[in-house]
Amino acid sequence: xxxxxxxxxxxxxxxxxxxxxxxxxxxxxxxxxxxxxxxxxxxxxxxxxxxxxxxxxxxxxxxxxxxxxxxxxxxxxxxxxxxxxxxxxxxxxxxxxxxxxxxxxxxxxxxxxx
Amino acid sequence: xxxxxxxxxxxxxxxxxxxxxxxxxxxxxxxxxxxxxxxxxxxxxxxxxxxxxxxxxxxxxxxxxxxxxxxxxxxxxxxxxxxxxxxxxxxxxxxxxxxxxxxxxxxxxx
Numbered sequence: 001x002x003x004x005x006x007x008x009x010x011x012x013x014x015x016x017x018x019x020x021x022x023x024x025x026x027x028x029x030x031x032x033x034x035x036x037x038x039x040x041x042x043x044x045x046x047x048x049x050x051x052x053x054x055x056x057x058x059x060x061x062x063x064x065x066x067x068x069x070x071x072x073x074x075x076x077x078x079x080x081x082x083x084x085x086x087x088x089x090x091x092x093x094x095x096x097x098x099x100x101x102x103x104x105x106x107x108x109x110x111x112x113x114x
Numbered sequence: 115x116x117x118x119x120x121x122x123x124x125x126x127x128x129x130x131x132x133x134x135x136x137x138x139x140x141x142x143x144x145x146x147x148x149x150x151x152x153x154x155x156x157x158x159x160x161x162x163x164x165x166x167x168x169x170x171x172x173x174x175x176x177x178x179x180x181x182x183x184x185x186x187x188x189x190x191x192x193x194x195x196x197x198x199x200x201x202x203x204x205x206x207x208x209x210x211x212x213x214x215x216x217x218x219x220x221x222x223x224x
Contacts, residue, residue: 035214040123042202042216043157058211090156102148103212105156 003027006091006106013081013113021076021109023091029104031094032074036060036087037108043090049074081113116141118205120215128223131193135218137203138185147179147186148212150202157202160188193222 007022025032033048035058045058049068063085065077074093078085088110094103118139127133139147146164150157161170163179163186170177174193179186190197200217207213 033212040216042118042214043204043212044214045211048211059213102159102162105158107155 004091004093004104004106006089006109008109009107010110011112013078013111015081015083015113017081019078019081021078021089021091021111023074023076023106024072025074025091025093025104026072027093027095027104028071029093029095030071031096031103032068033058033092033103034064034066034074034076035090035092036085037090038087046076046089078111083113085111086113087111116205116207116213118203118213118215120201120203120218122218123216124219124221126221126223127193129194131222132189132191133193133220135188135190135201135203135220136185137187137215139203139205139213139215140184141205141207141213143207144181145206148204148206149177149186149188150204152200152202152217153198160201162206190220193220195222195224198222 004025030051034046035043037043044060047066049055052071055066088108091106092103121136148162149160161177166181174191177188200219202217204212204214
């Protein structure tokens with residue numbers, strides 16, 4: 001049982017490049033989400049999904065795309081990287097908050113845009 | 115706009131001290147409040163509080179929620195250097211969203 005797996009752990013991008021952060025969970029969780037964490041800002045929700053084929057925007061969605069073609073995977077795409085997207089990205093999953101279950105976080109992906 | 119405010123933002127104590135971390139919230143469709151501990155990497159779950167006035171405990175950590183005054187506290191007694199971390203508070207609202215505060219950075223010196 002691997003839990004929530006994020007790749008890559010570290011990445012340096014040039015401004016304007018695109019890339020995909022991968023997230024996979026093996027717990028059959030319905031709910032998956034992406035957060036970014038900046039110094040002094042806490043975690044901010046980028047996009048989330050309540051099941052395969054269903055995604056929605058969070059607090060800071062601009063510049064990011066997501067899709068949820070399977071229950072297990074929830075990739076985050078940066079369309080044209082900007083220095084403002086330098087951050088630590090966390091993927092998270094949960095069976096369902098309504099059932100009182102908690103949320104599990106991946107180990108994080110450190111992204112630097114130069 | 116939803117917001118979760120934690121205080122203090124930073125705290126330095128000595129081993130053995132007791133600390134209280136504060137979290138106030140204004141979250142529409144509020145369902146519950148969660149506390150996390152974050153060391154080097156991913157946040158790890160501490161507590162989920164749904165009902166007002168019921169204390170949850172885990173070892174030296176305890177937490178309580180006041181839904182009338184819209185706040186929660188996290189207490190840590192007999193602090194140890196291993197308690198040094200960022201403590202995050204988050205409000206869970208309807209539509210499966212968590213709203214996080216900025217965190218309290220706790221440093222416990224030997």
